[in-house]
Amino acid sequence: MDQRIKSDRYRVGFWSILCAIFTLAFLIITYLRFTRGLGAVTNLSDRFPWGLWIGFDLLCGVGLAAGAFTVTACVHLFNLKKFEPIVRPTILTGFLGYVFVVIALLLDLGQPWRIWHAIIYWNPHSVMFEVAWCVMLYTSVLALEFSPAVLERFGFHKISHLIHKLITPLVIIGVMLSTLHQSSLGSLYLIVPSKLHPLWYSQLLPLFFFTSAIGAGLGMVILESFLSGRAFGRHLEMDLLAPLGRPIVAVLGIYGLMRMQVIVRNGSYHDILNFTYEGRMFLLEFTIGVLAPVILLAIRKVRENPTGLVLGAFLAVMGFVVNRLNVSVTGMERAAGGHYVPSVMEVTVSVALVGIAMAVFALATRFLPIFPESKFTARKAKMPAPRLIPAEEGE
Amino acid sequence: MTVGLLYDSTKCVGCNACSEACKEQNKLPGAVEDHPTAYTYTVVEDHNGANVRKLCMHCLVPTCASVCPVGALRKTPEGPVVYDSEKCMGCRYCMMACPFDVPKYQWDRAVPIVGKCIMCYDRVKEGQSTACATACAYGATVFGERNNLIMDARERIRANPSGYVDAVYGIKEAGGTGVLMLSAVPFGALGLKTNLTDDPPPMRTWQVLSKLPDFVTVWGTSLYAIHWITSRRDEVAKNERGE
Numbered sequence: 001m002d003q004r005i006k007s008d009r010y011r012v013g014f015w016s017i018l019c020a021i022f023t024l025a026f027l028i029i030t031y032l033r034f035t036r037g038l039g040a041v042t043n044l045s046d047r048f049p050w051g052l053w054i055g056f057d058l059l060c061g062v063g064l065a066a067g068a069f070t071v072t073a074c075v076h077l078f079n080l081k082k083f084e085p086i087v088r089p090t091i092l093t094g095f096l097g098y099v100f101v102v103i104a105l106l107l108d109l110g111q112p113w114r115i116w117h118a119i120i121y122w123n124p125h126s127v128m129f130e131v132a133w134c135v136m137l138y139t140s141v142l143a144l145e146f147s148p149a150v151l152e153r154f155g156f157h158k159i160s161h162l163i164h165k166l167i168t169p170l171v172i173i174g175v176m177l178s179t180l181h182q183s184s185l186g187s188l189y190l191i192v193p194s195k196l197h198p199l200w201y202s203q204l205l206p207l208f209f210f211t212s213a214i215g216a217g218l219g220m221v222i223l224e225s226f227l228s229g230r231a232f233g234r235h236l237e238m239d240l241l242a243p244l245g246r247p248i249v250a251v252l253g254i255y256g257l258m259r260m261q262v263i264v265r266n267g268s269y270h271d272i273l274n275f276t277y278e279g280r281m282f283l284l285e286f287t288i289g290v291l292a293p294v295i296l297l298a299i300r301k302v303r304e305n306p307t308g309l310v311l312g313a314f315l316a317v318m319g320f321v322v323n324r325l326n327v328s329v330t331g332m333e334r335a336a337g338g339h340y341v342p343s344v345m346e347v348t349v350s351v352a353l354v355g356i357a358m359a360v361f362a363l364a365t366r367f368l369p370i371f372p373e374s375k376f377t378a379r380k381a382k383m384p385a386p387r388l389i390p391a392e393e394g395e
Numbered sequence: 396m397t398v399g400l401l402y403d404s405t406k407c408v409g410c411n412a413c414s415e416a417c418k419e420q421n422k423l424p425g426a427v428e429d430h431p432t433a434y435t436y437t438v439v440e441d442h443n444g445a446n447v448r449k450l451c452m453h454c455l456v457p458t459c460a461s462v463c464p465v466g467a468l469r470k471t472p473e474g475p476v477v478y479d480s481e482k483c484m485g486c487r488y489c490m491m492a493c494p495f496d497v498p499k500y501q502w503d504r505a506v507p508i509v510g511k512c513i514m515c516y517d518r519v520k521e522g523q524s525t526a527c528a529t530a531c532a533y534g535a536t537v538f539g540e541r542n543n544l545i546m547d548a549r550e551r552i553r554a555n556p557s558g559y560v561d562a563v564y565g566i567k568e569a570g571g572t573g574v575l576m577l578s579a580v581p582f583g584a585l586g587l588k589t590n591l592t593d594d595p596p597p598m599r600t601w602q603v604l605s606k607l608p609d610f611v612t613v614w615g616t617s618l619y620a621i622h623w624i625t626s627r628r629d630e631v632a633k634n635e636r637g638e
Contacts, residue, residue, distance in 0.1 A: 039502030046432065046499045049490035077618055079625035110485015110500065110507045114465075117484050121465040127600050128464035128488045130607070172618045176611060183603075190599045191462055191492040194569075194590050206603055332491075 019355045026352035029345045033107060043343040048332075052342035055328030056350050057104030059185055060321050061097045062135075063209070066217025068094025068142060069178035076171040086240060088149055088370045089228065090221050095142040096357045101135065103353060127187045134181035141174045149368045183210040189327055195335035198268035199282045200327045204258060212289075215252040216320035218244050219293070222313035226306075228365055238306060245303040248316055249294050256290040281322075281330045289319015397474040398519060399453065399541040399573035400528060401548055404585065405558060407446040407535035409439045416530035420515055433499040433510030437527060440586065445578065447585040448536065450527075451476060451497045451512035452565060453573030456595035459489035459498060459511075467509075468498075474541065474573045475514035483508055494569045494591050514573070544575055551577060570595030 033041045044051045071090040074080045106112040118132035144163060151160035163170075186209030189196055202208065222241050229237075263269050271279035293316040302308035329340055342350075365371055414427040417437050428435040430449070437450035457476045460468040467482035468489055478498075485507060489498045501507035515525040519538075523529075528538035537544070548563045564582050565572035568591045576587070583589045 035505055037502055037504045037507060038500075044502065046490065046496070046502075049487040049500060073618075077622045077625065079629055110487065111483070112485075114482075114484035117465040117482055121467075121482055123461075123464055123466040125461045125597060125601060125604065126464045126488070127604065128462060128486055130604065132464055168622055172615060172622070175618055176615055179614060180607070180611075187600055187603050188488070190603065191458060191596045192494075193592050193596060193599065194494050194588060203599065203602075336496075 016359070019359050022348065022352035022355050025348050026356075029349055030107060032345075038108075038110065041343065041345040043341060043346065047336040047338055048329075048340040050328060051340060052329075052346045052350055053104045053108040055325045056321065057108075057353065058101050059324035059328060061101040061104065062181060062185060063213040063216055063320060063324060064220045064317065065094035065097030065142075066178065066182060066213035067219075067221040068097075068145075068217070069175050070214055070217055071221060072145065072171045073175050076167055077175070083240060085237065085371070086221060086225060088146070089224060089365070091142060091146045092149075092361060092364055092370060093220060093224050095139070095146050096361055098135065098139040098142055100353050100357045102139065104349070105135075107349060127184055127191070130180065130184045131188065134177050134184060138174065138177040138181055141170060141177060145170055145174065149364075149370055153368050179210065182213040183207065185209050192332070192335075195332055196327070197271075197278050197331040197334060198266045199263060199271055199278050200331040202262040202266070204262060205327075208255065208259065211251055211255040211258075212320055212323060215248050215255060215293075216289075216317050218248050218251075219313035219316035219320070222309060223317060224361070226310045226313075228361070228371065231362060231365070238304065238309070242304045242309055245297040245309055245312060248312070249298045252290050252294050252316060256286070256294065259286070259290070278330060278334070281326050285319055285322040285326050287319075288315050289323055293319065397455070397541045397573060398514075398539065399474055399544055399575060400450075400514070400525065401537050401539070401544040401575045401577070402448050403535050403537075403548075403551065404446055404448075404576065404578040404580075406533050407439060407448065408533055409441060409446045410532075411439050412530045412532065413448065413527035413536055414438050416526040417512070420518075420526035421513075423510075431497070431499060433501045433508075436510060436512040442585050445580050445585055446535075447576075447578070447587065450574060451514070452495050452568075453512075453514055454494075454569055454595065455571040455573065456569075456597055458492050458494055458569065458596045461597035461600065462488045462492040464488070468511075471516060473516070473519055475516045475519055476511075476573075477513045477516050478509060478511055480508040485509075492596070494596060495588060541573060541575070548575055548577055567593045570598075 029041055038044055042051060042053075067090045071083055071087055075083050075087050106115070109115060115132075118129060119136075123129050145167070148160040148163050151157070151163070183206035186205035186207070189201070189205050190203065193201060222244055225237065225241055263272075272282060273279070293312045296302050296308060296312040296315070299308075302312065333339055411427055414435060414437050417423070418427065418435070421436060423434045423436065425434050427438060429438065430440065431438055437448060439446050439448050453474060453476050454470075457468065457470050460466075460470050460476060463483075464486060465482045465484060467479045468476060469479070470476050485500075487498075487500060487509075489509065490496070490500060498509045498511045500509055515523075515527075518525060524538040525536075528536045531537075537547075539547070545563060545566065552559045552561060552563075558579055560578050560581055562582070564576040564578065564587055565574055568588070570593065576582070576585075578585055581589075
């Protein structure tokens with residue numbers, strides 16, 4: 001093991017130190033939160049019972065994991081086998097995204113040690129009940145879908161083979177759970193017709209959350225391929241990733257049209273024309289999250305250019321994040337009669353969790369057969385590998 | 396039979412005897428605060444000279460009970476909406492969803508629970524009146540059967556049309572509430588919500604949730620069908636190439 005790390009020339013760089021600082025801060029905040037209460041570390045209040053940890057960690061963590069079910073469906077159900085090489089990294093992203101969500105929930109719940117109550121006390125009328133079950137089941141499915149990478153690494157080829165055989169039902173269950181889960185996060189907000197601003201409230205919220213998650217999830221697939229490609233010192237697999245630009249255009253295009261239709265129908269476009277606070281936030285979200293990526297990625301030359309593709313994907317992901325924060329925070333502010341700005345400690349926790357997830361991803365790509373180039377993908381995992389990581393990127 | 400409370404803003408002097416009685420009944424710590432919190436379930440607020448009592452409205456179809464994933468909030472057959480702190484895991488969806496912003500949280504505690512008026516369910520079960528209605532010396536809050544309270548409220552408006560807004564708050568708001576209110580000024584001026592839907596909010600999520608079993612069946616079958624077709628096509632193509 002030691003020798004392998006040396007051969008990778010693992011170096012303590014800027015990013016590892018930053019990640020370590022945030023992890024330490026995260027642990028301290030966790031301690032404060034469980035000794036002094038939520039009020040001591042967050043800006044949550046009776047007016048804003050849900051803040052950044054729900055709006056960003058939960059809504060975005062789940063949404064950005066949507067690449068996993070989209071890509072597995074493409075490969076295992078639609079038989080688009082050429083996407084096979086990106087299946088493992090997207091499943092890993094999805095799994096880490098869900099673990100990230102669960103950790104954030106454990107901090108956000110008032111009494112997280114009672115999280116198992118959702119298993120024994122049922123209320124099928126509650127969207128939160130559906131959300132809880134989807135988180136539990138889909139995290140397990142993702143773990144199973146990812147397990148072959150770990151099992152192969154440690155030589156459990158028989159069990160890995162068994163999971164390979166079960167992959168079709170696993171993928172079908174995964175796609176169903178994802179459909180339910182992505183849409184249910186939108187359904188959470190169906191209950192507040194008198195509170196959520198009409199720029200975001202619609203009976204179609206479940207559909208909006210589902211479609212926008214597919215767009216942003218595919219954007220994440222491109223982004224993570226770019227980031228890990230840089231770490232591995234290889235070029236983007238443009239022949240694989242550029243074709244993902246087209247479904248993003250289609251999905252976000254349809255999503256954008258549906259949003260426009262709702263806004264025209266319910267008259268909330270007045271807020272856009274009058275440039276109110278909500279109108280401005282909507283414009284920001286819609287421009288970077290829908291208009292810009294759709295236009296950019298619709299142009300063949302931009303889509304087939306690595307910089308253009310990554311930029312389009314990045315905008316789609318950022319716009320998605322702004323949308324989820326708009327639904328959970330901006331759109332609720334007028335009804336609450338005030339503004340919510342997350343506390344430094346809330347932001348620190350979210351940043352730390354993102355950093356930890358990225359560090360785990362980076363470590364996993366180094367020590368597990370995830371990318372085709374990985375030295376562990378070969379059957380005999382002990383082949384001497386050339387140095388894959390440029391020294392300055394080794395984080 | 397559904398019981399409720401009728402609060403008449405024009406009779407209320409703002410003495411907060413109801414809040415004090417409530418604190419004693421529910422053993423809530425601290426003094427009465429100027430707005431409802433997890434430790435002050437009810438309080439009289441002054442809105443430009445007009446008094447209004449803030450408390451749980453005890454909806455006929457309560458949003459909080461519908462959204463609670465563990466069923467910690469429950470509508471009792473008698474009418475009060477009660478809370479079981481032993482079940483609650485603190486997701487706070489009830490606070491986010493309540494159309495009247497009633498449930499409050501113990502933000503300062505390491506082991507927090509929700510605080511909310513439960514219409515003195517233990518007293519009501521025994522046929523007694525609530526602590527607040529018993530404490531009110533001015534008849535501003537009266538306890539009774541909801542239907543009788545509505546008739547009583549309409550009678551008061553009929554007897555003194557110039558003294559009241561010609562409406563009873565709570566008859567249709569969010570599908571109707573157990574607590575009813577009368578006022579001399581428009582309800583909006585009292586800080587009461589006036590943009591509520593007439594249909595109970597839980598119907599909106601139930602429209603989606605009730606379709607889930609059908610959706611799972613159809614979607615699962617379709618996905619399997621797609622898989623079957625694509626892999627069959629591959630198989631055929633392979634065989635043709637092989638021959």
